[in-house]
Amino acid sequence: MATARKAVADSRANLPFVYRHYSQEQLKQVLHKMYLIRRFEEGAEECYMRGLIHGTMHLSIGQEASAMGICMPLAEDDQITSTHRGHGHCIAKGAEVSRMFAEFFGKTTGYCKGRGGSMHIADVAKGNLGANGIVAGGIPIAVGAALSAKRMKTGKVVVSFFGDGANNEGAFHEALNMAAIWKLPVIFVCENNGYGMSTSTARSTAVKNIAERAAAYAMPGVIVNGNIFSEVAEASFKAVERARAGEGPTLIESKTYRHRGHSKSDRNRYRTKEEIEDWMANRDPITLFETELRDFGFIDDQGIQAIRDAVAKEIADGIEFAKASPAPEIATLEDYVYTEHA
Amino acid sequence: MDIAVRELSYAQAIQEAMAIAMDMDERVFLMGEDIGVYGGAFQVTGDLVERYGADRVIDTPISELGGAGVAVGAAVTGMRPIFEFQFSDFATLGMEQIVNQAAKMRFMLGGEVSVPLVMRFPAGSGTGAAAQHSQSLEAWLGHVPGLKVIQPATPHDAKGMLLAAVADPDPVMIFEHKLLYKMKGHVPEGHYTVPIGKAEIRREGRDLTIVATSIMVQKALDAAAALEGEGIDIEVVDLRTIRPIDRQTVIASVKKTSRLLCVYEAVKTLGIGAEVSAMVAESEAFDYLDAPIVRLGGAETPIPYNPDLEKATVPQVADIIAAARDLVKGVR
Ligand SMILES: Cc1ncc(C[n+]2csc(CCOP(=O)(O)OP(=O)(O)O)c2C)c(N)n1
Numbered sequence: 001m002a003t004a005r006k007a008v009a010d011s012r013a014n015l016p017f018v019y020r021h022y023s024q025e026q027l028k029q030v031l032h033k034m035y036l037i038r039r040f041e042e043g044a045e046e047c048y049m050r051g052l053i054h055g056t057m058h059l060s061i062g063q064e065a066s067a068m069g070i071c072m073p074l075a076e077d078d079q080i081t082s083t084h085r086g087h088g089h090c091i092a093k094g095a096e097v098s099r100m101f102a103e104f105f106g107k108t109t110g111y112c113k114g115r116g117g118s119m120h121i122a123d124v125a126k127g128n129l130g131a132n133g134i135v136a137g138g139i140p141i142a143v144g145a146a147l148s149a150k151r152m153k154t155g156k157v158v159v160s161f162f163g164d165g166a167n168n169e170g171a172f173h174e175a176l177n178m179a180a181i182w183k184l185p186v187i188f189v190c191e192n193n194g195y196g197m198s199t200s201t202a203r204s205t206a207v208k209n210i211a212e213r214a215a216a217y218a219m220p221g222v223i224v225n226g227n228i229f230s231e232v233a234e235a236s237f238k239a240v241e242r243a244r245a246g247e248g249p250t251l252i253e254s255k256t257y258r259h260r261g262h263s264k265s266d267r268n269r270y271r272t273k274e275e276i277e278d279w280m281a282n283r284d285p286i287t288l289f290e291t292e293l294r295d296f297g298f299i300d301d302q303g304i305q306a307i308r309d310a311v312a313k314e315i316a317d318g319i320e321f322a323k324a325s326p327a328p329e330i331a332t333l334e335d336y337v338y339t340e341h342a
Numbered sequence: 343m344d345i346a347v348r349e350l351s352y353a354q355a356i357q358e359a360m361a362i363a364m365d366m367d368e369r370v371f372l373m374g375e376d377i378g379v380y381g382g383a384f385q386v387t388g389d390l391v392e393r394y395g396a397d398r399v400i401d402t403p404i405s406e407l408g409g410a411g412v413a414v415g416a417a418v419t420g421m422r423p424i425f426e427f428q429f430s431d432f433a434t435l436g437m438e439q440i441v442n443q444a445a446k447m448r449f450m451l452g453g454e455v456s457v458p459l460v461m462r463f464p465a466g467s468g469t470g471a472a473a474q475h476s477q478s479l480e481a482w483l484g485h486v487p488g489l490k491v492i493q494p495a496t497p498h499d500a501k502g503m504l505l506a507a508v509a510d511p512d513p514v515m516i517f518e519h520k521l522l523y524k525m526k527g528h529v530p531e532g533h534y535t536v537p538i539g540k541a542e543i544r545r546e547g548r549d550l551t552i553v554a555t556s557i558m559v560q561k562a563l564d565a566a567a568a569l570e571g572e573g574i575d576i577e578v579v580d581l582r583t584i585r586p587i588d589r590q591t592v593i594a595s596v597k598k599t600s601r602l603l604c605v606y607e608a609v610k611t612l613g614i615g616a617e618v619s620a621m622v623a624e625s626e627a628f629d630y631l632d633a634p635i636v637r638l639g640g641a642e643t644p645i646p647y648n649p650d651l652e653k654a655t656v657p658q659v660a661d662i663i664a665a666a667r668d669l670v671k672g673v674r
């Protein structure tokens with residue numbers, strides 16, 4: 001099987017999208033970042049268990065190919081809005097894990113200076129306009145950012161990430177409609193992981209596929225397997241091209257699965273152990289991509305090990321950086337509420 | 343020599359301010375429902391679409407939540423939107439974006455962004471529009487750190503404060519009483535600003551301080567004029583901004599007059615009157631008080647349709663006269 005795939009790889013022409021569009025080095029970087037997201041969240045989870053991080057967090061473990069695939073064709077100054085499950089988006093858009101850990105630890109060196117935490121994590125300098133604690137809260141904001149891009153002719157494209165649960169909020173519908181009537185350069189990315197907390201899409205959503213909602217707003221609705229990096233990246237690439245050409249928005253439904261519970265309070269009563277194990281064993285996005293890379297001859301076992309080792313070090317260093325960073329002074333409590341005048 | 347003073351209506355003053363803001367800064371644009379060829383529900387935008395085009399005077403669908411969010415997104419990415427809610431009551435539909443997003447974005451992101459957003463809210467009763475088109479919800483927004491909330495009471499201030507709002511790096515919410523739109527007054531030509539966060543003493547007096555907002559400023563002035571004949575000398579403070587509130591001006595005035603009456607149209611309890619009263623009671627002005635603080639606010643009811651009931655819902659000049667007289671004469 002592996003040799004058969006290798007033969008295909010040698011001809012290149014019939015390879016999946018990303019192998020035709022990106023260099024070997026770029027693809028190895030993708031694997032690196034997918035591991036970085038996974039290990040970051042595992043590290044954060046462990047710190048949480050050990051009481052080093054308070055509050056709660058929403059892990060995207062199992063959804064890494066979706067975040068990476070969507071961000072693959074984006075330029076550094078393209079923008080995204082993200083969600084409560086936004087660690088992957090943040091890393092995929094270029095954030096450093098050290099400053100993310102620092103934020104989770106509530107330190108001044110964190111991206112939000114300890115004011116935002118997991119649920120508002122963002123590296124604004126890398127075009128991330130923020131994770132969001134409000135389901136669907138970022139969708140109209142992305143449309144506004146796209147309006148800016150169009151009016152100021154910056155050529156930027158904006159991606160709005162949201163979950164399946166958000167597709168039943170009014171903000172989703174209002175935002176898609178406005179993006180369509182004004183032909184704005186925005187891409188709506190629904191990461192459908194099957195559930196909004198405990199409520200399955202079958203119970204919450206009248207249409208079978210969320211991509212079908214696109215028809216109501218006269219935009220393309222695309223369904224991709226969100227656990228296959230190349231499929232996601234290809235859909236994103238096309239949507240970005242369309243947006244940059246001034247042809248308007250696209251709705252991408254990226255079908256995926258979260259391995260962990262909704263948040264730290266989840267007892268997983270609404271889904272079976274078998275279901276979770278099936279996704280983990282048979283459709284893990286990192287395993288799928290790594291296997292493909294190896295089979296196509298883009299990486300060998302040694303290369304994979306090198307990536308894993310580098311990521312482990314980055315994570316350990318990041319946690320050390322966070323621990324060693326200073327906590328904010330209580331006297332700065334009211335900073336950043338308003339813009340300080342010079 | 344009398345220089346003919348130029349008079350504009352409150353609505354015209356706002357329109358002029360928006361035109362000046364758009365002339366001065368390419369990034370400024372208007373968004374709202376039916377603000378284009380229709381001219382806005384209260385003709386505040388009027389014919390601006392003819393001068394600035396549909397790209398800068400944008401008719402939105404009837405989507406208050408989405409529209410507010412688009413304005414937030416545009417503001418945070420470099421534009422300077424002025425967003426009109428058709429009626430302030432519809433703020434309830436946009437509340438998520440105003441309260442959770444616009445107000446907190448800078449804070450949540452550790453100061454990495456600013457949200458230079460202006461939102462305009464035609465507010466208040468007196469038009470027979472009944473319970474869902476007549477509310478005064480400014481205190482709702484005044485409760486939210488991150489927002490600035492203003493209530494200009496004159497055409498002069500309507501223009502100057504809007505221009506200050508557009509220049510402000512943070513979200514500014516402007517509550518405009520609908521009955522003020524036709525009020526005429528002197529409005530200077532060209533660009534000028536009236537600072538946000540500064541109250542204005544509209545009339546100096548010795549016996550009583552009336553702190554009033556929006557349309558109640560004129561009513562308080564009318565009441566003060568009526569009481570002059572009785573030898574009662576009233577100071578009227580136009581609060582103008584409810585967040586951030588101008589403590590200094592209010593406290594200094596109460597120290598001078600030793601009596602405080604708060605007058606506002608919004609429902610009396612848990613409102614701006616409570617805030618001003620508490621602010622004074624907590625301050626050094628407390629020791630100067632010769633009488634209990636009195637609040638005159640809206641009745642504890644939705645705004646009714648019947649015109650007599652509607653009038654009875656909010657403080658009128660006669661109510662202010664009676665309350666002021668009682669306070670000064672020591673009846674209370
Ligand atoms: C407006 C709003 N309603 C409810 C919640 C509570 N809540 C947080 S996440 C969530 C589920 C969201 O599901 P989905 O959009 O599918 O995203 P996922 O968690 O699956 O990534 C809920 C109900 C919220 N944060 N905001």
Ligand SMILES: [Mg+2]
Nearest residue numbers: 163164195196
């Ligand atoms: Mg979900």
